[in-house]
Amino acid sequence: MKDVQHLFPSEDGNQFEQVTFLSYIEKVIMAIDSSKDPNKSTLGPILEKSDDFYKDIIENEKTPNTGLEMDLVLDELIKLTKGHPYHTRNFVTNVLPMASIPGIIGNLTNTLLNGNNLWDVYGPAAAETEVKVITMMSKLVGYDHTKSWGYTTWGGQGAVFSGLRVAVAKQFPKAKEEGVPNNLYCFASENAHYSLLKSVEAVGIGSNHLIRVKAGKDHSMDMEDLQMKLEETINNGGIPVYIVATTGTTDCFGIDDVQSVKAITTKMEKKYNLKPIHIHADSALGGFYSLFREYDFIQNPLAFEEDVLKALSAINERMQYLYVADSLCFDFQKLGQTPYLTSLFLVKNGSDLGLLDLEEFETPYVGNRGYGSYHTGYTLECSRMGSSIAIYAALLSFGVEGYQQILANYVRVNLAFRKKLAARIPNMSITNSENIGPITTIRIYEDGANWELELNGEATHEQIQKTNDLNYELFEILGEHREEVFFGDTKRQCLVDAVNSDERFPIYAAKFFSISPYTEVEHLDHIVQAFENAVERMEKKETVYVL
Ligand SMILES: *Cc1c(COP(=O)(O)O)cnc(C)c1O
Numbered sequence: 001m002k003d004v005q006h007l008f009p010s011e012d013g014n015q016f017e018q019v020t021f022l023s024y025i026e027k028v029i030m031a032i033d034s035s036k037d038p039n040k041s042t043l044g045p046i047l048e049k050s051d052d053f054y055k056d057i058i059e060n061e062k063t064p065n066t067g068l069e070m071d072l073v074l075d076e077l078i079k080l081t082k083g084h085p086y087h088t089r090n091f092v093t094n095v096l097p098m099a100s101i102p103g104i105i106g107n108l109t110n111t112l113l114n115g116n117n118l119w120d121v122y123g124p125a126a127a128e129t130e131v132k133v134i135t136m137m138s139k140l141v142g143y144d145h146t147k148s149w150g151y152t153t154w155g156g157q158g159a160v161f162s163g164l165r166v167a168v169a170k171q172f173p174k175a176k177e178e179g180v181p182n183n184l185y186c187f188a189s190e191n192a193h194y195s196l197l198k199s200v201e202a203v204g205i206g207s208n209h210l211i212r213v214k215a216g217k218d219h220s221m222d223m224e225d226l227q228m229k230l231e232e233t234i235n236n237g238g239i240p241v242y243i244v245a246t247t248g249t250t251d252c253f254g255i256d257d258v259q260s261v262k263a264i265t266t267k268m269e270k271k272y273n274l275k276p277i278h279i280h281a282d283s284a285l286g287g288f289y290s291l292f293r294e295y296d297f298i299q300n301p302l303a304f305e306e307d308v309l310k311a312l313s314a315i316n317e318r319m320q321y322l323y324v325a326d327s328l329c330f331d332f333q334k335l336g337q338t339p340y341l342t343s344l345f346l347v348k349n350g351s352d353l354g355l356l357d358l359e360e361f362e363t364p365y366v367g368n369r370g371y372g373s374y375h376t377g378y379t380l381e382c383s384r385m386g387s388s389i390a391i392y393a394a395l396l397s398f399g400v401e402g403y404q405q406i407l408a409n410y411v412r413v414n415l416a417f418r419k420k421l422a423a424r425i426p427n428m429s430i431t432n433s434e435n436i437g438p439i440t441t442i443r444i445y446e447d448g449a450n451w452e453l454e455l456n457g458e459a460t461h462e463q464i465q466k467t468n469d470l471n472y473e474l475f476e477i478l479g480e481h482r483e484e485v486f487f488g489d490t491k492r493q494c495l496v497d498a499v500n501s502d503e504r505f506p507i508y509a510a511k512f513f514s515i516s517p518y519t520e521v522e523h524l525d526h527i528v529q530a531f532e533n534a535v536e537r538m539e540k541k542e543t544v545y546v547l
Pocket residue numbers: 154155156157158193195246247248249250282283284285331333343
């Protein structure tokens with residue numbers, strides 16, 4: 001037994017084991033630090049993987065019969081860090097954030113206690129912080145904190161799914177026992193995240209009952225199309241249960257207008273005598289910008305530059321109304337600067353969650369005792385990690401102003417990036433110029449094709465496809481050189497009409513996603529040069545500048 005006991009943190013807090021344990025942590029941190037290079041986007045060179053890489057693992061890997069010494073285990077773990085993507089100034093690929101120190105330490109605290117967030121008797125720390133972060137975020141977003149409720153869950157995806165469960169339960173409280181009726185419909189923008197698609201499949205509504213609403217030129221949901229599709233559905237005997245308004249699309253930061261969605265559903269409910277249709281703001285990505293809701297844009301206490309202030313104010317025009325939604329999400333693992341998985345699902349009317357709760361009889365070993373008063377029987381998970389501890393630590397450390405500064409910097413960097421890029425590469429367009437935020441999408445053109453034509457539905461689908469192919473080539477080259485600057489890309493930034501087809505067609509675009517706290521305006525010349533080099537490589541011109 002002694003052999004395996006030393007694999008655990010000590011029982012008595014003795015100093016010898018404490019120092020040993022700390023030395024393991026130190027070794028991992030030191031190894032990662034020794035591979036860091038701000039001019040790269042990886043921890044040392046990317047390790048080339050052979051085509052048989054995973055096949056070899058499957059054939060050869062097995063559990064050791066006798067356990068390895070911790071030093072050897074650490075060596076193996078350190079090997080895994082080699083060549084790993086790392087969030088330096090040159091890491092601009094996607095919403096893949098760096099975990100902040102408070103987030104990491106919060107998570108470590110959670111891991112050391114290893115409480116179970118299912119019940120406060122087993123996980124009192126996580127229960128307490130969960131209630132704290134629900135309250136803190138409810139107040140920031142403008143929910144009535146005495147009525148709202150929520151929980152941490154498995155990503156923005158989990159929040160979209162949880163919202164759907166609530167939506168169905170509100171209109172059909174018996175669906176839990178009897179199953180969902182076969183005429184329920186959900187609505188979202190054609191630019192929405194695929195979370196809703198998976199959710200309607202999983203709940204049994206069926207993906208044919210997911211109605212995609214067209215998006216306009218600013219990549220947000222077209223309200224006329226929403227109203228038309230709602231009426232059409234209702235007139236055909238369908239029941240709308242759930243509308244997802246994406247407040248910050250993952251690919252280009254289009255922001256759906258939650259207030260108008262609410263106005264339309266209210267009108268439909270009255271006109272057709274419907275039960276309330278649940279609106280979920282999929283604010284997984286963009287929700288953090290609602291932290292500017294109470295920013296004084298006149299006094300400008302954080303002294304943002306004029307163009308940054310103007311852009312933030314434009315974002316705030318829509319983000320300040322997030323509270324109109326019946327539920328929403330803060331994906332702390334995205335712009336909240338905490339490690340995976342730390343997502344918070346909030347419900348405006350907390351008592352709605354009661355509709356999802358299990359009966360006492362169904363949970364024989366937890367909850368409903370004289371002791372313990374916090375039992376999350378309404379979550380889809382049973383055991384839950386106490387991820388609110390990391391969220392809590394981050395909220396305490398950053399404070400509203402810390403978040404405002406980092407969120408404003410993403411905007412600042414994007415504004416400057418757009419200016420620099422436009423001045424240097426003529427045959428490309430920024431395809432989300434109406435959306436300012438952390439993302440810029442860039443599309444390359446040849447032979448007279450251009451974004452204006454595509455956006456206005458005046459390009460042929462052959463032209464669109466040809467430009468997509470061209471951009472795909474660019475993705476490959478950008479990807480090959482990702483060790484220098486790690487750009488992102490998307491094969492469906494948005495959809496556009498074609499002049500010779502009834503279908504809408506996806507737009508491929510490269511992405512600049514400012515996500516590292518270390519990417520600042522002064523690093524952009526290097527990043528633009530890297531992009532330009534990739535375009536030149538694609539055009540098979542000689543590269544003038546060597547990175
Ligand atoms: C990222 C994202 C999701 C999914 O979130 P996960 O945390 O990856 O599950 C859902 N919706 C939007 C708008 C997103 O940006």
